[in-house]
Amino acid sequence: MLVPLALLLSTTVFRRGRFGGVVYEFTTENFERLLDPLYLGVVVDSLKIATLTTLIALLIGYPTAYVIARLPRKWKTVALVAIVLPFWTNFLIRAYAWIMLLSGPGLVNSALKVFGLGPIEVLYTQGAIVTGLLYSYLPLMVLPLYAAIDRLDPQLTEASANLGASGFTTFRKVTLPLTMPGVLTGSLFVFVPSFGNFVIPEMLGGSKSIMVGNLIRDQFLKARDWPFGSTLALALIVVLVVLLVAQSWVARRA
The missing domain is CATH 1.10.3720.10 (MetI-like)
Structure with a gap:
């Protein structure tokens, strides 16, 4: 579980290659794109x-x-x-x-x-x-x-x-x-x-x-933008972890 998550997390800070794949140049562009109203609307x-x-x-x-x-x-x-x-x-x-x-x-x-x-x-x-x-x-x-x-x-x-x-x-x-x-x-x-x-x-x-x-x-699979796909997947994981923590807290209170 940890190895795939580590690979996912590391890919979020790199660029997409011209023809897909990953170019190992540091960038925060993927997280900035995540705040685009188009993608936020989907979430x-x-x-x-x-x-x-x-x-x-x-x-x-x-x-x-x-x-x-x-x-x-x-x-x-x-x-x-x-x-x-x-x-x-x-x-x-x-x-x-x-x-x-x-x-x-x-x-x-x-x-x-x-x-x-x-x-x-x-x-x-x-x-x-x-x-x-x-x-x-x-x-x-x-x-x-x-x-x-x-x-x-x-x-x-x-x-x-x-x-x-x-x-x-x-x-x-x-x-x-x-x-x-x-x-x-x-x-x-x-x-x-x-x-x-x-x-x-x-x-x-x-x-x-x-x-x-x-x-x-x-x-x-279509855009072949693995770094941004990893960023979206990371956002999904964060939301689910927050829900798990909230569920655990409410269960203890209950």
Whole structure:
């Protein structure tokens, strides 16, 4: 891990060769380019999409995990297998499936036409990207939440109810704080791969939406600007490290 990171870090302070590659002349130009509004806009859009995906995954994943944790033991296994079942299929196949679902003559628009609501343009939008990321990483939200909720002592919620607390108050003051480590872990598991993903934006977002993962990929493989690609990758790593530190701090406080 350290050797690739060291190579990445060292490349950020050199110039791009005329025909690609690296020219070992010291420069700070790559970091100055990083502050260009064009690239900052890509990073901000990536943060928005990853944050929205994480929030929706949490809103769907928490009640799902709660229901699974309250199922009889024999049905818990069935439900958990159903949650991880998509991982048994190739990632690209799942992405291509969403193209077929969200395209103009796809299943989604066909269903909307039945109710007189369609067709709508979903494919090659940020909404399609969020949908693809959500479908891909929702299990990574459900599983940590299920582990946290399943360990919760039911006597605590019973005691809260016996003391006169409403269901919402019990959830807000007992259940949610005690399951906060699962919330933080699941959110991190969804946000990190969503932020750096480039396959889903490429296939479902088209050329209209570019995320930081696509930008890094293009710098290395298309523009052949390895120093600037390394600088972008370093910025991505810094953001993720900050998130890890924040998650650790909040987990200790919780």
